[in-house]
Amino acid sequence: MASTLTIQCIRPGGGAYVVDGGRPESRHLGVTSGGPADGRAMRAANHLLNRSATATCLEMTLAAGEWLLSGKGQIAMTGADMNWRLNGQLIYPHSVLYIDGDALLTGTTTRRGMRSYLAIRGDWDLPTRLGSRETGLPGIPAVSQGWSARISAQGEAPFQSDLETNRFWPEEVTVLPAIPGPEFALLSAEVRKWLLKTPFLVDRDSNRQGIRLKAGSLPPEAIPSLISSPVLPGTVQLSPVGPILLGPNAQTVGGYPRALLVADSDALSAAFQQGIDEEIRFNLVAAGYLSFTSSN
Incomplete structure (x- = not known):
């Protein structure tokens, strides 16, 4: 069954970016490669939702910010420990969460690591440049207060075992x-x-x-x-x-x-x-x- 989820930025935190597989084939044009800063964490988030390893995600740096989720869909959080909460309730990262209705996703300044990743199952309705939806390309707006994206999915992701969280923390x-x-x-x-x-x-x-x-x-x-x-x-x-x-x-x-x-x-x-x-x-x-x- 099809589902649609909208994410809106209430506060971007320490810095939020739309990331995907980037555009490494365009470096000869003088364009940066892009892609996630922590490819492991983004791959893990997408894996939990049975998505392509390079599917679009949000990358949050240093602080979580505030995000309004409206509609129905599945999300997953990986990467840095930003004390994520859904409607005030502490959530366990590296697992699939179900959204049905309105939900406020919040967090704090990172307690471990620097960058956290939010994956949402489905296709993100965002402009594309050079085959990428990443922040910073011409014609793609920065993620700031009021930014939003609509994500449409066909069906739910099949069950995935929770990932071993400690595998994705950096060593001292x-x-x-x-x-x-x-x-x-x-x-x-x-x-x-x-x-x-x-x-x-x-x-x-x-x-x-x-x-x-x-x-x-x-x-x-x-x-x-x-x-x-x-x-x-x-x-x-x-x-x-x-x-x-x-x-x-x-x-x-x-x-x-x-x-x-x-x-x-x-x-x-x-x-x-x-x-x-x-x-x-x-x-x-x-x-x-x-x-x-x-x-x-």
Whole structure:
């Protein structure tokens, strides 16, 4: 049986975005790849509702906001712990919730993690650009107070077992497996050692474009002079003030050395759940450089 659910933004919280699979095939046009900051959490939400892994969701950053749900449908919440409540009642994330009528979805500032995901079963009636409905593309309105979307579904999702919540929490120290970037060999041995041995902290000046990492002063003469070159989400650029781990809204070219490239998409997702001043480390996994990491 068909059902329709409307979601309206009463208050967007710390930052809300419509996300889907993005448009990685358009990077040659200078368009950012997009997609979720935590692909694991979005896939989990869609899995619970028997949707495509890249189906449209809402990504909330740092704070939950307030959302009015009207109609009939199924929703699922995953990702950061934002103390979500439905009509004032605490709800269990990583499970399917049924809406019938009007319901107020609220939460708080995150207690663990940085980004939470709301999936609603059905097709989201939103404009599409370059095959994506994501916030930030021309002609697609930002998610702000008064924003709304209508979601239509044919039938209910079949039963899904609740996901193991702890699988989707970041570890206290996220160690990211990485391979050498194109300019890794141009860096001095001192700088390479610094990159691989330092416990970096997430700077508050971080967003979907990239995570700025801080750890005191860089070694002297750390940054070679380069022309701008292509970059991707997961690239670790070495800037004069520290490394930058690029994310889904990263630019398509950059002028800083591409020191490393995160080698695992789930690890990259975990990094974008790390809170301000939480640690991120890099571990070189390319076989040719293992002797360097073990001897330094």
